[in-house]
Amino acid sequence: MRSIFAGWLGAAALWASATPGLVHAQAAAAPTAPAAASTAYMPIPFAPAHAAAPSVPSAPDAWGGPRTGQEPTLSDRVVDYRIDASLDAARHAVSGKEQLTWRNRSDREVRSIYVHLYLNAFQNEGSTFFTEREVLTAHSGSRGAAKLEKGQWGWIDLQQVSQDGAALKWAFVHPDGGPATDQTVARIDLARPVPAGGTLTLDIEFLSQLPRVVERTGWWGDFNLVAQWFPKIGVLELPGERGATQVRWNVHEFHFNSEFYADFGRFDVTLSVPSDYTVGAVGEPQGAPVTANGRTTYHFVQGDVHDFAWVAAKGYKVLDGSWQGPGSPKVAVRVLYPPEYAASAQPVLKASTDALTYFSDTLGPYPYRTLTAVVPPYNASEAGGMEYPTFFTAEGYKEVTPGTLSQYAIDFVTIHEFGHGYFYGLLASNEFEEPMLDEGMNEYWDQRMLRERGQDIVATTAGLKRLGIAPAVPGFVAERLGADLRHPYDPLGENAWDRYSSGSYGTVYSRTATAMHDLEERLGKAVTERAFREYYRRWHFRHPSAADLRQALIDVSGDAKTVNEVFDQYVYGTAHIDDRVASIDSEEVLPLAGSMRVDGKHTEGDTEALDKRIARQREDWAKTHPKAKPGSGPFPWHSTVSVVRDGAQVPQVLRVTFADGSHQELKWNDDRRWARFEFTGPSKVVSAELDPQRRVFLDADKLNDSLAARPDGAASRRWSADFAALVQAFLSLLVSL
Known part of the structure; x- marks a missing residue:
């Protein structure tokens, strides 16, 4: 193992509290300087480098308070993205122009903002992503382990950033104290500060080079999954929000095991691709695509989401369906799939509509008008199993036989990725710092759905089924096997990167599902479901913490002792049961034989006579109880x-x-x-x-x-x-x- 993390852990806290504009590398830009500093001005700090699940609930008015449905928009929109993008299919590159409009929710002026440049995680082995990958996968397997070769790396270049026509400078910073070679977070210094409550508009030109498929984004052949692809502003958190005690920027580097966290807003995106490519994306299409000169332009708009991803692939097929449920609009459901996985299209569509019904019934109505599922092609499995708002990728099989492992795998992955639309999408938890609130809670709710369906894991293939071999096991039983219950290294509430290994991170899924299963057994199924529905009601279109989930469970169940016990032992601790x-x-x-006191005198019993009496009693009892079992x-x-x-x-x-x-x-x-x-x-x-x-599934x-x-x-x-x-x-x- 190379010594690439020298000083990383020990220095991280210092980095977090230092001036957030500390520069390791600076991009070329026009010479315009930010406004002169005031002696009263204090830079806004970063969220701590090792932040994890807060233990103190958020303030009641955090993120503007609960959404009642009477507001003009579903979410309190903080950001607006207008993006014009063009795919160079031969180079797997996307050129884009982005107009970013952002609202300063804080009570102070903002002189610099921070943007995620996620694709830079894949530009070389010096990124935080690759340096952590080497350490965390040394003794356990993981996704994202593909080896990139020449011509397969990916990156995102900021080409120009301007504010009201004034060119701005930017620099790469390291909020978590990662390697100096990481370029996944950039600070942009503003020409004019954004006042408290004010609005900022930036015009950004960028070029995104997709990597060969790795960690849920990239290309393979004529398939392009365009995710994590545009400059994306970090989250400015206020006191009382997710454990914050002061205004702070929550903008972590792209760690190996981490995913995303962003403000809600609106996306208006125009995509130009070769005309023989099929396109699917987050949001609603705006009119028919326009074709000219061998290229086709698509226009998508979606409000009240916090990310945007899309796919462009040659030779893809489309399967359309629809769904509607109480409190939800009519939903256009679409499955995009390659011809080799045609057998997967209908099962993915059915699992999607079934999941729409279950999650809407048990948590809350699905609020969007579209849902798009993408089946990646052969040799691009790393692109499967990833979620974005109204858009996710599933898995493909050439043959899907009912009652076999292929059917279960299709259903499980589809339901799981759809479920993220609630726990990652609508509840919008911080996947960097609290992966259990997304991956873990989603795994739990998915298994509940499969349990309601009576759908166990059928461990058989089509060939074994013809032989009559079809062992099955309930999903929660399988979860406890993968939960590392004997020696848990990390609390469930730990962040995504401070983990013993990728294997330990993987237990976020299974150990959270197991812990919630056991909590449900103690509180009762109906009470637990009411509590999660209340959690969703309070916190959808906001950003809850583990402490907020705990409070909802306590408020509904009235059983603070049980809820606190489970959270203290497993979310905030590493307890095990055995x-x-x-x-x-x-x-x-x-x-009894021996001497007895009678009238003040000792009388010794006749032991031989006693033994004979006991033997007679046994014989007599045996005759009257001829069918008695041994031990009576x-x-x-x-x-x-x-x-x-x-x-x-x-x-x-x-x-x-x-x-x-x-x-x-x-x-x-x-x-x-x-x-x-x-x-x-x-x-x-x-x-x-x-x-x-x-x-008690948590028993090791x-x-x-x-x-x-x-x-x-x-x-x-x-x-x-x-x-x-x-x-x-x-x-x-x-x-x-």
């Missing part, structure tokens, strides 16, 4: 069951089974590290089991939850669900290869 049945001990309660008899039994807690506290139920087939259930819900339960009755204890209804080792006085198949049967999930994972790997 409760086990340690031992079962039983003995008959026989008449004329004498009572005293049994002791010991349980041990090797991790965090969680409410448990202990089911004890007796020799006569009867059961007894007890609650273990305290902070003891071990407990001992005693039973006296006509039968001895033959087995004990924690969590008999299998509600379910095999030790049960114990039998004599070996039987109960534990093996309990393990079978996990084994089936392993089979599923193996078959998924084969399919991906």
Whole structure:
């Protein structure tokens, strides 16, 4: 491993508090200088380099307060983008002219703004993205691992930036203390400050060179997924918003595992492409495309979103559908797909419309008029499984057989990427600092939908199905297998980049889904659903934090103890659960031998006579109970069951089974590290089991939850669900290869 992170971690906090305009590299620009500094002026700081999930809820009026539906626009629009773009298909390059209009929500003037230049993550191995990739994937696999060669790198060049005709300077800065060679964030110094409450308009000319498909954007052959492609302004957060205590710029570098965070606004985008290319994009088409001189111009507009992406591909087909639900407009649903994956088009369309119904019913109505799904071509799988507002990419299969892994994979990925339209899109959480609020909560809600459908993971292929081999496992069971429950390295609420490895980052999906599954079991399904619906009502078209989700769960459930326990242990901590049945001990309660005190005198019993009496009682009882099970008899039994807690506290139920087939259930819900339960009755204890209804999925080792006085198949049967999930994972790997 190369020593490319020298001083990065230790210096990050210093970088965050330093003057935010600190320059590592400066682009060429006209010599116009920003306005002269005032002695009273204080630069606006960055959000901390290691910011993660806040623990204090946002202020009630954060981001303008909850949207009631009576406002003139769905969101409190902060930014407006007008972009004219032209695709050079041969070079996979996009030239663009962007007019950026931004509103200063703060109470102070702004003299510099910051823009994301995401494509610069792919211009060389010196970017924050590539330097982190080397470290985080050293011991675990990940997406975004493609090796770029000559002619395959990507970047974005600012060619000119002006404010009211005055050319501006810009410089690359490093809000997180990343390598000096990273150019994913630029500071633009303004010719005239933007006053408090004022509006800024910039005219920007840029050139975006797409990389070969890597990390969900780029080209392959005649396929171009144009994402993360334009200069995009950072977010100016105010006190009381997502843990901010002062006005600050939230504009992190493009980290390897991180995604995006932006203000809501309006996009008006014109796209010029070769006429034999099919186009799909965020938003609503404005009239029919216009064709001239071998090129076609498309016009898309969408308000109340925070990003824009599009696809241009030769030879693509189109499948159209529609959907409408209560409270939603009629939605035009479109699937764009290559001919080799024609079998995937209809399943993607159906999964999309089914997801529209489920998410609208359980969270809130879908507010947009379009939804576009793109199936990437063969050899461009890195472009699959990515989300943007009203637009996402799915996966493609040459054959989709109902009841097989291919059908499940199509449905799961489609539902997952659509679901991001709510947790990433409408709720607009900060994916840099709180990936659990998007990836994790979305994974949980997707699995709820699949559970409602009765759709388990069917770990079989078409060939295996013909042989009658079709093992299946519930989705939440599979999630707990990938959740690294034994040794979690990072809190779920940690940011995207301060992670032990990409594998640890990956548990954001599965461990969050598992934690929310267990919270739902404790609060109740109906209560949990009402709480998430309230969370959506309060925070859609705003930017909630983990603390805001926690507060909604507490307010609706009224159970602060349970909600805080789960959040403290897993969102803000790295607790693990491992409760086990340690031992079962039983003995008959026989008449006692020895000396007894009678009338003040010791009388020693006849041990031999006692033994004979006990034997006669056994014989007599056996004659009258010819079908009695071992462990029963004329004498009572005293049994002791010991349980041990090797991790965090969680409410448990202990089911004890007796020799006569009867059961007894007890609650273990305290902070003891071990407990001992005693039973006296006509039968001895033959087995004990924690969590008999299998509600505690966070328990790292379910095999030790049960114990039998004599070996039987109960534990093996309990393990079978996990084994089936392993089979599923193996078959998924084969399919991906």
